[in-house]
Amino acid sequence: MAQTILPLLLGALLAISSVSACIYKYGTSPDSLAAPHGGSHWDHGRNGEDWDGVDAAGKPWICMSGKRQSPINVPFSNVLDNTGSHVPSSLQTKWSYPVLVSNGSNIQVINNGHTIQVEWTSPWTGNAKIAVPANATDNTTVTSVLHMKPDARATYVTATPYQFHFHATSEHLLAGRYFPLELHIVHKVTGLPGCAKGCYTVTGILFELSDGADNSVLNSIWYNMPTREGEIKHLPKGAQIELGRLIPKTSERDYVTYEGSLTTPPCSEGLLWHVFTQPQKISRAQWSQYRAAVGLKDCTLKNATTTTTETTNTTETTNTTSSEHVHRHHRLHRHLLSEEATTSHPEDYTCEIVQYGSNFRVSQLTYGRTIKVARAI
Ligand SMILES: [Zn+2]
Structure with missing residues (x-):
């Protein structure tokens, strides 16, 4: 019995951690306003020393080559x-x-x-x-x-x-x-x-x-x-x-x-x-x-009840469930952003500061x- 329950428990724990650990590095959140404008992604993680990309028109940035x-x-x-x-x-x-x-x-x-x-x-x-x-x-x-x-x-x-x-x-x-x-x-x-x-x-x-x-x-x-x-x-x-x-x-x-x-x-x-x-x-x-x-923030949609505690039989299935849940979470972030122009619902999220930026x-x-x-x- 214990041999069957252990993988189930581990799977459920993995799924839960995928949901609660939705920590977005500064500049990489799926609802960042920076992303939709095209061009390469960038952030301040290395203080500009990795800015080797292209703009929305495909033209190379000059961050690394400019004098x-x-x-x-x-x-x-x-x-x-x-x-x-x-x-x-x-x-x-x-x-x-x-x-x-x-x-x-x-x-x-x-x-x-x-x-x-x-x-x-x-x-x-x-x-x-x-x-x-x-x-x-x-x-x-x-x-x-x-x-x-x-x-x-x-x-x-x-x-x-x-x-x-x-x-x-x-x-x-x-x-x-x-x-x-x-x-x-x-x-x-x-x-x-x-x-x-x-x-x-x-x-x-x-x-x-x-x-x-x-x-x-x-x-x-x-x-x-x-x-x-x-x-x-x-x-x-x-x-x-x-x-x-x-x-x-x-x-x-x-x-x-x-x-x-x-x-x-x-x-x-x-x-x-x-x-x-x-x-x-x-x-x-x-x-x-x-x-x-x-x-850095750990943001959770308040009414996103954890459905990932559903028991699954294999680790593979558990990963799929966890991935789907994370995607759903991201979609909700984007949806929120698209509504931002007319209505704002920041209260839908609970965000905890985990690190100063x-x-x-x-x-x-x-x-x-x-x-x-x-x-x-
Ligand atoms: Zn500036």
Whole structure:
């Protein structure tokens, strides 16, 4: 008797463990928003050192081959020590980020499986003004400012933010020092002939831990941060995001600027980067909440009753049952995502944090690139 019962018990145990161990590695959940867009799968598991794939059109990423990749470790010598070449005050970038106010449906906080990203649908007048040569041609790039002389005839083009997101720990390092969190505000540049197909500039803001107080600018986002991949939350009506308060005040507004790339696949180059050297502050609780949101989860559908305890006669049959159950579980995840646009049912799932996440790419070689500091005016 015991000889027949033992395999049955083992089979049932195996089946149960397959159901309860539905742990998704960060970026690999079947309901990740990243997957349906095509191209190769990627995640931050090796911090970007295995990003050798293709985009949705089959074009190879340049993460492994590019010579102008981001992020970088901003050098001390000849850059942060102020002995290097500076961006003259007449050519410095100017930021204007008025308050972004929610009407209840226009601002989304998205957990896309790679980061926590904020997007908005209504026009917002936030912008950064970038200096370019006055006589710009089709060949003039948005990174021209890095090579302009102080007496150059310049004009300004507009860079409009369209999303911002976070990395933990920071992607950029300042003289080898990393920070708990980095915010990237991604802008599209208009007004330059050569940017018809798209030019981008990113503003990076570093955060260090505070003595305990929360950063109030982040509160509206943190209060509405989705913890499960594929989940989207709308900021409630009246909620505000004051990005402008994260820009260092004028007297402390030193920034580092260089030509780099997207820090995630396809790692496209030609971006103008700005990283403020004065960090902002976050509380330890805010930092932990972010890492939990991008961490490993064990998610279970609340009403998915375990049917796998049904007894089976052979190990082979048990495996099939277990596999079917896992697939059913995954389908339910996808179904949930497809409904997300109109209805959200995160309450259908119970997710337990099993490990804090990190979503940064390691520093890239600079290959002699021009890296300049703009000193506070
Ligand atoms: Zn980023």
